[in-house]
Amino acid sequence: MKIAVVGLGVMGRLHARVLLGEPAVESVVGVETDPARAAEISAELGVAVRETLDEVLPEVDAVSVTLPDDLHVAAATLALTAGKYVLVEKPLATSAVDCEAILAAQPLPGRLMVGHLLRFDERLRELKRRIDAGELGRLRYLRIHRVNTRTTADRIAARASVTAFLGVHDLDLLHWLTGQDITSAAAAGRRVFGSYSDVTVATLDLADGTLALLENHWLLHPSSARSCLAGVQVFGDDGSALVDLSTDELELITEAERRSVRIDSRNWTHDPQVSGGSLRRELASFVNAVATQTPVEVSGEDGLRAVRAVELVEAAATAPEGA
Numbered sequence: 001m002k003i004a005v006v007g008l009g010v011m012g013r014l015h016a017r018v019l020l021g022e023p024a025v026e027s028v029v030g031v032e033t034d035p036a037r038a039a040e041i042s043a044e045l046g047v048a049v050r051e052t053l054d055e056v057l058p059e060v061d062a063v064s065v066t067l068p069d070d071l072h073v074a075a076a077t078l079a080l081t082a083g084k085y086v087l088v089e090k091p092l093a094t095s096a097v098d099c100e101a102i103l104a105a106q107p108l109p110g111r112l113m114v115g116h117l118l119r120f121d122e123r124l125r126e127l128k129r130r131i132d133a134g135e136l137g138r139l140r141y142l143r144i145h146r147v148n149t150r151t152t153a154d155r156i157a158a159r160a161s162v163t164a165f166l167g168v169h170d171l172d173l174l175h176w177l178t179g180q181d182i183t184s185a186a187a188a189g190r191r192v193f194g195s196y197s198d199v200t201v202a203t204l205d206l207a208d209g210t211l212a213l214l215e216n217h218w219l220l221h222p223s224s225a226r227s228c229l230a231g232v233q234v235f236g237d238d239g240s241a242l243v244d245l246s247t248d249e250l251e252l253i254t255e256a257e258r259r260s261v262r263i264d265s266r267n268w269t270h271d272p273q274v275s276g277g278s279l280r281r282e283l284a285s286f287v288n289a290v291a292t293q294t295p296v297e298v299s300g301e302d303g304l305r306a307v308r309a310v311e312l313v314e315a316a317a318t319a320p321e322g323a
């Protein structure tokens with residue numbers, strides 16, 4: 001199959017490189033409006049790069065949208081209307097209204113996948129299997145956090161809140177791990193770099209009464225050894241699970257099994273020789289859906305639910321400028 005990757009920035013380059021390593025993918029064509037970036041990626045990956053999505057649609061089977069968030073709606077709608085399978089990087093769009101417009105453009109259900117990468121982290125898949133099997137008993141409380149360095153803030157803070165960029169990962173995880181909707185939020189935020197909240201702490205009520213705490217910011221010093229400080233802690237009546245997403249460890253303690261296991265896991269690698277990590281599993285899942293003409297693994301509805309939760313948290317966080 002032939003796949004277009006639209007927007008060859010940080011994520012687009014990774015998508016193109018990983019897709020080129022998928023056996024079912026014959027070729028990748030890039031779409032990029034910045035001529036210098038287009039030339040750089042074309043030379044690096046040996047792919048053709050065009051200026052507009054319209055030009056490539058007739059020749060591709062599927063499209064991966066790795067544009068800035070506010071450009072997702074136009075590109076995804078165009079590609080879905082043309083009958084293509086479409087993968088959209090998270091968040092699906094910048095508002096629930098735009099997400100609904102994208103969903104409505106699907107000619108058939110199951111054609112639109114959202115890049116909620118963490119669902120492809122082996123540790124979190126293991127954790128979900130165990131929660132679903134009832135090993136932790138009834139869940140009572142989840143603590144989830146995701147912190148990036150100021151380097152990310154330098155790139156993103158002018159165009160999105162920390163909840164829309166980082167928190168959307170965690171809000172999707174809460175939905176996916178618990179199977180519950182988030183029904184209400186109380187939150188506090190602080191603006192540091194611009195007009196969006198850069199520090200947000202929220203308490204969330206899930207539909208079954210479970211409580212969750214969410215913390216997101218991008219204030220970590222750029223020289224920190226960890227570019228991302230993140231984790232999930234789950235506390236149930238019969239067990240606890242502690243996943244430090246800054247490491248490769250999954251610590252699970254239940255009455256039946258009191259141990260800690262190491263699972264090799266990374267989001268992606270910048271090593272051009274290695275095509276690995278959760279991003280490879282995510283893209284392989286998308287390619288498989290296209291090849292078999294079956295529904296994608298992370299649906300547009302999942303993406304909409306996460307964006308609705310972002311809106312709930314953003315509305316609850318007042319985000320005054322930090323003192």
Ligand SMILES: NC(=O)c1ccc[n+]([C@@H]2O[C@H](COP(=O)([O-])OP(=O)(O)OC[C@H]3O[C@@H](n4cnc5c(N)ncnc54)[C@H](O)[C@@H]3O)[C@@H](O)[C@H]2O)c1
Pocket residue numbers: 006007008009010011012031032033034037051052066067068069071089090091115117165
């Ligand atoms: N899954 C993850 O963990 C993760 C991590 C980072 C970013 N993202 C998401 O990936 C998406 C892209 O983010 P990024 O950090 O790669 O952005 P980026 O700014 O690095 O890249 C965007 C690229 O799109 C190009 N572009 C802009 N308008 C265009 C147009 N009309 N047609 C073609 N190209 C155009 C830009 O020139 C740029 O090269 C965002 O939705 C972001 O939230 C996901």
